[in-house]
Every structure is written in C-alpha cells, then in structure tokens.
Amino acid sequence: MISFFRKIRQKLLQEGLPAGQAGKVINYLKYATGEIFLVVVGILIALSINNWNETRKDQIAEGEFLEGIKNDLTEDRIYIEYILNRIEPKIEAYNQLNKDLPLDYIIDKIEIDSLLGVYIFVGQRTFYPISGSFQSAVAGNEINTYKNKELIRSIIKFYNSTYSRLIENGQILDERWDRLSQIYSHQRRLGHFDQLNDTKFSLILDDIHFHFVQLQGYQTSLISSIEEIDRIINNIEY
Structure with a gap:
C-alpha cells in the first residue's frame, strides 16, 4: 500500500507539477496513508478484542462445565457411598x-x-449417575473446544467407560435380584422363613450365591468409581 502511494508521488513529480501543487498532493498522500494505517490498526485492535472476548467466553464456559461436573460427581459419590453401605451387610x-x-x-x-x-x-x-452437565456439553459439541485436554479426556473416559460398565453391571445385578425376589416372594411377604432342614438351607445358599457373585463384583466397581471420582475432583480443584 505504501509503495503504491510512493509511485503516485513519484509520477506526479515527474510530470512537473508546480512545487506548491506537488506539495499539496504529497501532503494529501501522507494524510491518506496515515488514515489507512489508523484504519488497519483499528481493525487489528478490534480483532484482538474480539478474540480476547471469545477466549474469555470459552474459559467461562469451560469453568462452568467443570464446576457442573464437580457438583454432579460429588452427588454421585454420596449416593455410591449410600449403596455401598447397603451392600456391606x-x-x-x-x-x-x-x-x-x-x-x-x-x-x-x-x-x-x-x-x-x-x-x-x-x-x-443400584447406581445411575447424574450426567446432565456432561451430556449437555457433549450434545452441544462444546466439550471439544475446552482447553484442558487431559482433564477433559479423563472425564469423557470416566463417563463413557467406567460409568457405562457400572450401569451395565447394575442392570445384571437387578436381574439377579429380581430372580431371587421372585423365588422367595412368599418368605419376603411373610417376613420370615418356614421351618427348613439342612437340604433346603443349602439350596437357599445356592440361590443366593448366584446373586452374591455379581454383588461382590459390583461392590468392587463402586469402590473403584469412587477412587476415580476423587481423582477427577482433585484435578478440577487444582
């Protein structure tokens, strides 16, 4: 742009314009060049401000997402503890x-x-997670724009892998509990067992064992989930 105006100035001088008129043209070109420079600088400043605003909005959105995840996982942890307290007996x-x-x-x-x-x-x-914050970020594809990639990857893996397996294991456990409840629906209704002999007692243990194996594995998965939740929350707070 500057070289363009320099060529015009040189051409005008070569055409032999009067000194006064040539001086006016040169002053005009200087003024025009300055105006163009100011416009360019203004545009660059505006773009910088816009980029800063967008970055700030992204940072706020990411912070709100992480705060939502933290709150959801905190509630999940409380409920998992409640379930573990019911499993232990x-x-x-x-x-x-x-x-x-x-x-x-x-x-x-x-x-x-x-x-x-x-x-x-x-x-x-059985446990079903609170996943509103995670699902909202995934649905809007916002989660892919967040800057803390390592933390975001761990959150995605936790919800898509750990929680998915936990839900699946819980569903299997529910099916086995339904079976056990149906077998002993009469006793559950009365609140006690009729007189049993050793053979019947052994058969009851066999029925319980089918449920117990899944229950024990589910307990282990819940404990592992708490450990992962604690790591994610600690990373968010850090």
Whole structure:
C-alpha cells in the first residue's frame, strides 16, 4: 500500500507539477496513508478484542462445565457411598452363612434366619449417575473446544467407560435380584422363613450365591468409581 502511494508521488513529480501543487498532493498522500494505517490498526485492535472476548467466553464456559461436573460427581459419590453401605451387610451375611457357621439349620436356626433376612428381605439399590452437565456439553459439541485436554479426556473416559460398565453391571445385578425376589416372594411377604432342614438351607445358599457373585463384583466397581471420582475432583480443584 505504501509503495503504491510512493509511485503516485513519484509520477506526479515527474510530470512537473508546480512545487506548491506537488506539495499539496504529497501532503494529501501522507494524510491518506496515515488514515489507512489508523484504519488497519483499528481493525487489528478490534480483532484482538474480539478474540480476547471469545477466549474469555470459552474459559467461562469451560469453568462452568467443570464446576457442573464437580457438583454432579460429588452427588454421585454420596449416593455410591449410600449403596455401598447397603451392600456391606449382605456381603457379611452371606460370608457368615457360607463360611463361619456350620451348615446346620436346626442348631443355628435363629441366627441363620436373621442372616437370611438381611440378605433376602432387605431391598437392593443400584447406581445411575447424574450426567446432565456432561451430556449437555457433549450434545452441544462444546466439550471439544475446552482447553484442558487431559482433564477433559479423563472425564469423557470416566463417563463413557467406567460409568457405562457400572450401569451395565447394575442392570445384571437387578436381574439377579429380581430372580431371587421372585423365588422367595412368599418368605419376603411373610417376613420370615418356614421351618427348613439342612437340604433346603443349602439350596437357599445356592440361590443366593448366584446373586452374591455379581454383588461382590459390583461392590468392587463402586469402590473403584469412587477412587476415580476423587481423582477427577482433585484435578478440577487444582
């Protein structure tokens, strides 16, 4: 642009314009060049401000997303702890029924009935996560614009992998619990077992074992999920 005006100036001088007129043209060209320079600088400043505003908006959006994830995971952690507290008595009851006590229902009827009640009469809870913040960011494709790539990858992996497996394991556990509840619906309705002999007691343990194996694995998955939740929350706070 500057070289263009320089050529015009040189051409005007070569055409032999009067000194006064040539001076006016030169002054005009200087003025025009200055105006163009100011316009260009103004545009660059405007673009810089716009980019700064967009970056700031992205940072705010990312901060709100991470805060939402933190709140959701905190609530999830509380509920997982609640479920674990309900699982633990069942685990202990089965272990006592299967290992610690002699398989003699007649001798240990009161204690065995109590432990069977803990396992079969007490309801079951499984976990489903709060995923509003995550799903919203994924649906709007905003999650791909966030800058903290390592943290975002860990969050995506957690929801898409860890939580997905946990939900699937919970569904299997629910199916086995439904089966167990149906088998012993009469006892659950009455709130106690009829007189059992050792053979029937052993069959009950077999039915419980099918559920217990899945319950034990589910417990392990819940504990692992809490550990991952703690790591993600710590990284967000950091």
